[in-house]
Every structure is written in C-alpha cells, then in structure tokens.
Amino acid sequence: MTRGRAAAIVGAFFGLVGLGAAVLGFGWPGASSRAGNGKEPDRIAPGRRIYAERCAACHGAKLEGQPDWQSRRADGRLPAPPHDATGHTWHHPDAQLIELTRKGLTGFLPGYESDMPAFEGVLTEQEIAAVIAFIVSTWPAEIRHLREERLGTTGSRS
Numbered sequence: 001m002t003r004g005r006a007a008a009i010v011g012a013f014f015g016l017v018g019l020g021a022a023v024l025g026f027g028w029p030g031a032s033s034r035a036g037n038g039k040e041p042d043r044i045a046p047g048r049r050i051y052a053e054r055c056a057a058c059h060g061a062k063l064e065g066q067p068d069w070q071s072r073r074a075d076g077r078l079p080a081p082p083h084d085a086t087g088h089t090w091h092h093p094d095a096q097l098i099e100l101t102r103k104g105l106t107g108f109l110p111g112y113e114s115d116m117p118a119f120e121g122v123l124t125e126q127e128i129a130a131v132i133a134f135i136v137s138t139w140p141a142e143i144r145h146l147r148e149e150r151l152g153t154t155g156s157r158s
C-alpha cells in the first residue's frame with residue numbers, strides 16, 4: 001500500500017527527465033514517517049541484504065570496490081569503484097544513482113563498455129531505491145550534509 005504507492009509515485013517521476021533529483025530532494029513519500037522506533041529505517045535493512053546479494057561481488061562486501069579501481073584493465077574496462085565515502089558515488093544525486101543501477105552504465109552512456117549490469121527487470125524499483133538508500137546510509141554525516149548542500153539530495157533521511 002504505502003510502499004507500493006511510493007514506488008508508483010517514484011516510478012512516475014522517472015518519466016520526467018531531470019526532475020528526479022529535485023523531487024528526491026523532498027525525500028521519499030512515506031519513507032521518513034516509517035523510520036520511527038529508533039531502529040534502522042525499514043528500507044535500509046532490505047537494501048543491505050540486496051547489496052550483499054547483488055552488488056558486493058563487484059563493489060565489495062564493505063563497499064570498498066575492486067583493487068586499483070581507477071585504472072582500466074587490459075580489456076579497456078574499469079574495475080568496480082567503491083561505494084563507500086572514498087569513491088565518487090556520493091557526488092551523484094540519488095536519482096542518478098538509481099538510474100545508473102536500473103540501466104547499467106551502458107544503458108546510461110550508450111556505446112560505453114562496462115561490467116556494470118542493468119538491474120531493470122532483475123530488481124524492482126523499490127529494491128533499487130532500497131539498495132541506494134542503504135549505500136547512502138553508510139556515508140558519514142559530513143558527506144551526507146555536503147551532498148545535501150551541493151546536490152539538494154538528502155539520501156532519504158537524516
């Protein structure tokens with residue numbers, strides 16, 4: 001219900017190119033109101049599980065990325081970058097991270113060769129949003145504040 005509705009609303013925004021980031025600046029509908037009870041917001045735990053199952057093999061169990069991630073391999077492709085605060089994932093607004101995860105890098109930048117798979121059809125919109133919320137939740141408060149200032153994106157909660 002609320003979750004489904006939130007996913008539907010968020011899904012609808014994807015059609016409006018460029019608006020996603022602005023919209024996400026307000027936070028996810030219904031997300032913060034369910035954060036309550038002093039425990040992790042309820043998208044973080046599922047996001048962590050999805051990350052472990054779908055992303056950790058390349059991006060690292062601790063979000064540390066693959067060794068030497070800034071140097072292209074012999075085949076011309078880049079290793080998986082870290083998603084922790086040492087990488088540049090946090091330089092992107094949530095909406096862009098979600099879009100990157102849906103489409104993969106090749107879907108995002110046609111013609112670009114990359115190992116980053118597209119998760120559209122593999123994960124639901126809700127699962128993709130949850131995994132990005134988990135990644136954002138791992139960053140120190142300073143980084144999240146900096147993002148908020150620079151990008152106008154909150155990463156879903158404070």
Ligand code: HEC
Nearest residue numbers: 054055058078079080081088089097100101114115116131
């Ligand atoms: C098969 C390995 C692989 C898996 C699995 C994988 N990725 Fe990636 N990902 C990559 C690689 C490699 C790149 C960098 C690609 C490049 O620049 O060519 C990347 C880049 C990204 C980026 C862009 C980062 C930035 O700073 O620009 C995001 C976001 C991302 N991945 C999210 C995810 C998420 C979320 C998952 C799990 C749902 C995931 N990836 C699973 C290999 C993978």
